[in-house]
Amino acid sequence: MRRFLPDTFTILLACTVILASLFPASGSFADYFGIATDIAIAALFFLHGARLSRDVVIAGLLHWRLHLIILLTTFGVFPLLGLGLGFIPDTILPRPLYLGILFLCVLPSTVQSSIAFTSMAGGNVPAAICSASASNIFGMFLTPLLVGLLFSVGGHGGYSFDALQQILLQLLAPFVVGQILQPWIGDWIRAKKKILMPVDRGSILMVVYLAFSTAIVEGLWHTFSIADIAVVVVADVVLLAFVLVLTMFGSRWLGFDKADEITITFCGSKKSLASGVPMANVIFAGQSIGAIVLPLMLFHQIQLMVCAVIAQKYAAAAARRVTEQQMKDAASPA
Numbered sequence: 001m002r003r004f005l006p007d008t009f010t011i012l013l014a015c016t017v018i019l020a021s022l023f024p025a026s027g028s029f030a031d032y033f034g035i036a037t038d039i040a041i042a043a044l045f046f047l048h049g050a051r052l053s054r055d056v057v058i059a060g061l062l063h064w065r066l067h068l069i070i071l072l073t074t075f076g077v078f079p080l081l082g083l084g085l086g087f088i089p090d091t092i093l094p095r096p097l098y099l100g101i102l103f104l105c106v107l108p109s110t111v112q113s114s115i116a117f118t119s120m121a122g123g124n125v126p127a128a129i130c131s132a133s134a135s136n137i138f139g140m141f142l143t144p145l146l147v148g149l150l151f152s153v154g155g156h157g158g159y160s161f162d163a164l165q166q167i168l169l170q171l172l173a174p175f176v177v178g179q180i181l182q183p184w185i186g187d188w189i190r191a192k193k194k195i196l197m198p199v200d201r202g203s204i205l206m207v208v209y210l211a212f213s214t215a216i217v218e219g220l221w222h223t224f225s226i227a228d229i230a231v232v233v234v235a236d237v238v239l240l241a242f243v244l245v246l247t248m249f250g251s252r253w254l255g256f257d258k259a260d261e262i263t264i265t266f267c268g269s270k271k272s273l274a275s276g277v278p279m280a281n282v283i284f285a286g287q288s289i290g291a292i293v294l295p296l297m298l299f300h301q302i303q304l305m306v307c308a309v310i311a312q313k314y315a316a317a318a319a320r321r322v323t324e325q326q327m328k329d330a331a332s333p334a
Helices: 008-022 027-051 054-061 064-085 095-105 112-121 125-153 162-191 193-217 226-253 258-269 273-283 290-331
Strands: none
Touching: 008 193, 008 290, 027 162, 027 193, 027 273, 064 095, 064 125, 064 226, 064 258, 095 125, 095 226, 095 273, 095 290, 112 125, 112 258, 112 290, 125 162, 125 258, 125 273, 162 193, 162 273, 193 273, 193 290, 226 258, 226 290, 258 290, 273 290
16 A cells, blocks of 8 residues: 555645645745745756766667657657647636646656666666656756747747746756766765755755745635546546556567666656756746646656556566576476
């Protein structure tokens, strides 16, 4: 039953939403808190850059077919599925929540959980590290461009190219600085993972608190019903299920071995809350992003629960294969 329970970070997210609902930030406090949030986000992406080993990147780039499949799934298949959900009537899926689903469809893959599940299931971990990291680097450019394209095509507005400049300044620049300093501080930062984790999670919680504070002041919970939230959950489940099936069986059809199949399945099916919330804060600056990030927060928990089960099944199947091979070796004549 433990695998179906929310993790600590998900509980913290829920508590942050409750806090924002009861005590929303407003006025000058919201302004100063916003400045602190921007600084925390810059620190988050600096740490991402400083952690990523260049040796891992170079080694992973050799497996280009695998990375291409994952990137096409992340930034191609997912956005097409998001556009398909746009045919659901507004009376069933309110437009602001649909835009949140469309936004999550153009986000990069997760890093930590993709690697963790790949390792748990016995997949190609070096390729997972490279692919998930590359997804986030490309996402700094592709996500705002896809938002501008898909939102404008659907008649939902979009964003100015100033948003891309803000992404480059606030997210990419700290990442690049971290990469430059990585040879000197990378080992130390990787060794101090537990100490620096509050920067990772704290920056996301700060953005969520600020986003939902603005949304609460504008009447978020009076705008959407429990039924509306339930529709978002169903849409998230359908998205995840479709991509999981596509990546799992598609990688087999393309001739990838079991280790690569696992990597493609987990890296191609996830969406990053850690990158998505800060990006939403920049791309939709000046707008209420509570409804934008709500589908992503729900998707985050769903993908963790589902992928935990799949990873355990992969690991169990691998253990059975090892046992069967050992029995065959023992039964065969010397």
